[in-house]
Amino acid sequence: MTAIPIRDFLLLAPEIFLAVAGMAMLVAGSYGRDNGGNGHRGCSVCAVAALAMTGGLVFWLQGGREVPEVILSGMFVLDGYAFFWKILLLIAATLTIFLSERFVAEGGYRPGEYYALILFATTGMLLMVSGFNLLSIWISLELMALSSYILAGYFKHQLKSTEAALKYFVLGALSSGILLYGVSLLYGATGTLELAGLSDALSLAVAAGDGQVLVALGWLLLAMGLFFKVAVVPFHVWTPDVYVGAPTPITSFLAIASKAASFAVLVRIFYQGLAFLTPDWQWLTAALATITMIWGNLAALTQKNVKRMLAYSSIAHAGYVLIGVLTATEDGQWAVLFYLAAYTFITAGAFGTVVLLERRAYAGETYEDYAGLARRAPFLAASMMIFLLALTGIPPTGGFVGKIYLFAAAVEAGWVWVAVVGVLTSAISLYYYMGLIVQMYLKDAEDTTPEPLYAPGLLATVGLCAVITVLLGLLPGPLIELAKGSLLPLP
Amino acid sequence: MSIPVSVPIQWYFLLAGALFVIGALGALSRRNGITIFLSIELMLNSVNLLIVAYARVVGERTGDLLTALNGQILVLFVLAVAAAEAAVGLALFIAIFRGRRTIDVNRLNLMRW
């Protein structure tokens, strides 16, 4: 029995700290009577402080690694790739907390639970992107997912919120069962759960002859579970309802943090665990990326609710990211990292605008509610226009740069037709994003149109996201260099 | 200690596959929330059955106790996570029931248009 060195636990201190902070907040927030949402500011400050300290610990203990280090008997790996995602996820969680300000106060529930659950979900994500064993990856994924189910139903007296949570839960549990079934088949075929040895073991199992069906079925089911998490057609059915029904900051959390973490794991499993099957998953991914881009954009065309439109847009964007995944080249990989980083700020900003226009009981979400916004709130309208342009992929925004590099990587790797579909569907997306811009700038407000909320913190967050979106379009260099330094070895 | 006549792994595979498919179909086609929930538990437990069976086979194939142990450890974790999932699911059903007096999922259609 070899004991695990204490050093390994010290290296994992950021995640441990975040989990402890979440537990402390949970217990501290449970004292006293139900205080009707008071003290949310204190809680949010504590949560942001915890995330910031975790970020500091990540920099101190896990940053600057040239060579990947495997810790805790192969359960987790610390490399540049995990480091990049951890920083991005911590930023995404912080943005979510900034957006939550008004919601938690108005919700009237205990704020400690809300922030504690966000910290738990973030802990799961941080562990997930470091996971190097199918067991540890699955458990971290579940930690993220279970926290997200509860967060989606946080407004427990609003029927839409609980309905969203239930749909998310049922389909999430189903997908997690499918993923696990795939894991068990791969384990049966290879006898290993570690990503490091999985690919070689797979080639042995296939060469031996009798393991072929197990391997094929196993990786397909595993991939299905992962595709569900990143919301790719045809595994996307939960997305629109959950995104509409969940409290908007949580919708944003699901769209940026949950999606980014799931993509990080998907790429790691495909590139490191399933390297032997590269041509197979490339074709599957190409097919799904094509369907996702087409269906996501077409479905978004018909939406009248902005949150629902953003949900379909988020599905379509998962398709664009898959283009980068399927190339299996260095260019494709850093384009994925860059795109998801830019997408984090764009989407957080877009949902922030929705938060500002929203009223109790989900009013203020339709296209008409945005009419004449340019006159009523010029700053907000301008920010929203930047986000919409970025989502379409129009310069000078981070969305444009990201899309160009994704498509270029696909063309270079020989997947021209996928890139062509990407360009064409981007053109379609122009129509529905423009529809909202037209509402804001060319239509006049009715008397019944809701006034945007005045909340300085939220406005500042939206403005910050807009500035970063434009900066990433004008000066993408530093982030590209960062992404290029955080790559996984190619399959 | 070995059992003289052991059940071939294929049988476990078929049984677990059948249970898994029954669970998946139940989760997708049933209307009562609790039944859906039971179906999901069935899926997870079919996975457990399969992993335990494989752990034994893998252990015999490689002669390495540790690889066999991997599977058994996985089963313990699946059980624990399934319990957590059960708790979250039941709590959500309670919340839904309080709001609507029903857990028939076909009536959960506030957001379809």
Added chain:
Amino acid sequence: MANYIPILVFVLVAIGFLIVSLMAARIFRHGGKGGTNADPYECGNEADSLAHDHRFSIRYYLIAVLFVIFDVETIFLFPWAVMFDRLALFGFIEMMVFLAILVVGYVYVWNRGALDWA
């Protein structure tokens, strides 16, 4: 690509199974609805009342949920107990950490009043 043909067969068989079983149910099922068919079965006696009229308190479900969690989490104690000698101090500390996490949950549940019967 040939590796995936068995999977295609699986999928077809699964769809076929679905169709056959649904059709069989349609053909063979008893036609009549209502009447004694809808009555609850009570060991041959007439039922006093419907099961729906005797709902359990929601408290009951709450306790059940909490029981499920705390009951199943103890599963990790068994392998630890079996290997107690070999895991030695390190295993002991780890298990204490695990139990401390459970206690955190317990304290939270207690504070929130989920254990009050009133």
